[in-house]
Amino acid sequence: MNAPVSSPASTPALTKNQSLVFEVLNSSDAPMSAYTILDKLRDHGFRAPLQVYRALDKLTEFGMVHRLESLNAFVACAHPNSECCSTGHGHHGTVAFAICESCGHVFEFHDHQVDHRLGDWAKGKGFKPAKTTIEIRGLCEACAA
């Protein structure tokens, strides 16, 4: 009984572990590390980091979760139904993040011009992009005040 469970349709069917991990991330205001997620799920039978990492890998592949490289942490996608996400297949955008170093809040956004500009640079150099990371660390409006 480890197979994915059918679900409402739009989002891919998630397994139990994937759902649990996503729930935890999705109800958090701030990014969480894999180990923090693990701790939140001990009551649900999670014992080892790999259980979390495996779920995170899939969720990331589905475009439901993003990894923040500068934080070694993860957030639920803020625009789950937009085409900007999903590494899996047809997408046309890179997601950018602004991360408040005071309150931890993450703003996710997308900018076509930045995309095009980076894409043009790559074209000019013959570089084939696979994944692009854009992260702005700083202070959000509320915290900068």
Add this chain to the structure above:
Amino acid sequence: MNAPVSSPASTPALTKNQSLVFEVLNSSDAPMSAYTILDKLRDHGFRAPLQVYRALDKLTEFGMVHRLESLNAFVACAHPNSECCSTGHGHHGTVAFAICESCGHVFEFHDHQVDHRLGDWAKGKGFKPAKTTIEIRGLCEACAA
């Protein structure tokens, strides 16, 4: 005899450890992790990670070294004398990196329009950027062939 040694002028005076770490990074084609640097410097008396991390912190502050967040690794700045670098003070740019996942080579570049665009987004949101990371992972021209 632990104080910085005076040097040619343009670059800040580096201590012995800082020079050693910078030399290692600067003569490498690809980014290196702190621990790889440590191994390269065992012959020079390095014993502990902190010796490397402390030097890297300073070199980064001087703008002579960049940290690649998506790799947990470090590279020597490719444009040491440009104003684009140096987190320390007056600079106007964010550096972007294209990282070849096959050969490991890193291309460092700068794009004002990307900068402005991200800056505009931040202004609009009242977000105060402190440090911006832009990293494109993919395949360089030679490796994509």
Add this chain to the structure above:
DNA sequence: ATCAATTGCGTTATGCTATAACGTGTGTCA
């Protein structure tokens, strides 16, 4: 039906990345 391939899962062990906390020596400068 059944066998092979695939995928998810659980567990143990391990490896890599980074920092805390302590004490030492040295140069600066009021």
Add this chain to the structure above:
DNA sequence: TGACACACGTTATAGCATAACGCAATTGAT
């Protein structure tokens, strides 16, 4: 000369991530 700042060395520990094993369930082709 005493307070301070800074670089350094060492030990210990914290935090992030994956390798390698074996089992269970599902899928799909023959």
